[in-house]
Amino acid sequence: MTPCADEKFRFATGARNYRAAEQCTAEAIIEVASTFPPIRSSQHHDFPAAKLNRLAAAPAFTVLVGVVLAAFVVALSVGSVALDMHAIVQALGSGDDSTARMIVRDLRLPRAVAAFATGGSLALAGALLQVLLRNPLADPYVLGVSGGAAVGTLLTMLIGAAAWVTPLGAFGGAFASTVIVFSLSRGDGAWSPPRLLLTGVIVAAGWGALVALLLTLAPDAQLRGMLFWLIGDLSEPPSTWIPLLTLALGVGIALPFARDLNVLSRGPIAAASLGVAVTRLPWLLFGLSALLTAVAVTTGGAIGFVGLIVPHAVRLTLGNDQRITLPASALAGGALLLIADTLSREVVAPTQLPVGVITALLGVPTFLYLLARERR
């Protein structure tokens, strides 16, 4: 190669690796430059292409709402006294004081509503946190909420406080943990998802040690109740409508920002340049996730897997458009926990299993199946 051709070549390539460049000829470069290898579509990684269309998402939502309604019907009908559809409608509608009415309206419906709202809240909080922290392993408890709630609950149980104090202890613990994690990760003002995540994990580890300490100190008579709470148990929800209202609030606040979250997953700089409020929006939604989780934990204890697995399952089946993922996660999480709670009442009746065991037993194989299917 003559010096002149060499220089032309360097210009043409903009090559910085001159040694490699010398092995080519200018003609070869021109030939390369004139062909553009197109990216070919591959069946292996194709998504359901219609995802972006909200009309195409309608069947999925119809199915989800159908599953939720069916789960409610089953939850209201099965139990020590089996009720058919007619009896349930009568019990819900009429004003008589039959046993059926008492069973449905005072026992099964509140528990079913609490289960649905708790599952929906956990799944929504998980979906939000996974996007905000850009970490697929994030779940509602990543900010240490469940650990704080557990310590609060076990303390009130240990000192033998009245039953109505326990939920206050749970919520207080969850709230305190959130404040601790947020203020510590704020530090000198610099803030980032990894820092928040790490602070949450460390604070959660601290709560874990305190939980172990409290369990060690607890008298044997209280251990079973404490363990049930720790695994997650919906047999005595302290409130029915507070979790449902919280879930409605959560969906109502998160949904208007769903497209902003889609943009945020392109990275903070790209999102800021596209007009997303990249400092304010995450704080609003972190706060919302913490509230959803605190209410859920207060209602049903530290129920695992729902908040981690449901958003992933929704993403694997419906794609990753938050306008679809967020409401679908809320519905699917609610349905899953409602079904799991019904099973926990029925599988070895009259003994009730902690619902957290059922969610894990249902959730883990379902999730592994979806994951394996994606890889195929």
Add this chain to the structure above:
Amino acid sequence: MSGQVLLAACGLAVTIGGKWVCSDLDLSIRRGECWAMLGRNGAGKTTLLHTLAGLRAPAAGTLELAGRTLSEWSGRQLARIRALLPQDDYDSFPATVLETALVGRHPHLSRWQWEMPRDHAIARAALASVDVAGAETRDVRTLSGGERRRVALAAMLAQQPELFLLDEPASHLDLAHQLALLDRLTGIARQEQKALLMVLHDVNLAARYCDHAILLDHGTAVAGPGAELLTSERLTALYGVALRSFRDHGRNVFVA
């Protein structure tokens, strides 16, 4: 319309981490112009680009976009006038190529509005123009680095801005795509009377495609026509590497 000032900086001072990027920079980017920003690693090119994009506040000086102070624009309004291609592409969650390109339509849609067929057509055309047509349903995470770069460029084209701000647009791209994409971007800027400012590391690409330049060197920034700044003396001083220039087909070619 032609020659109208899109972005004007006056007495601009930018600092990051106690270090000066520039202290008294004046520049006017007009419609139809293509600017290159050159400087060593760590000179503050990205920081200055983000400041010009309105993403961080300058330490001093004023910035005007289309005749209005930058801070008076809302984020959404800004996003319809200027677009920024970040240095790195983020793909932490599954998303299709088409979805990724449609992100560029975000500032054009109201809060509850969904992408219309028109937005899909714009995004598909943008993908076709960066040579990614036919891959719309693929997961971006399965693409190569260069292909992802082109999808990010497509999202920027779908944004349809007046001012393109690009942080190393040619990174990860093979030679053919570097030339094709810079041809296309500078073609848009010149023919459609938009403007373009890109951070580049390749002085020959800068000389080939840009008529103006910003040189960042140890806390001082100089902005001006390429004929004055893209010379072997200037660039030798900038990089501390002896560069010679040659004329080839009416263009300057730099060789170390």
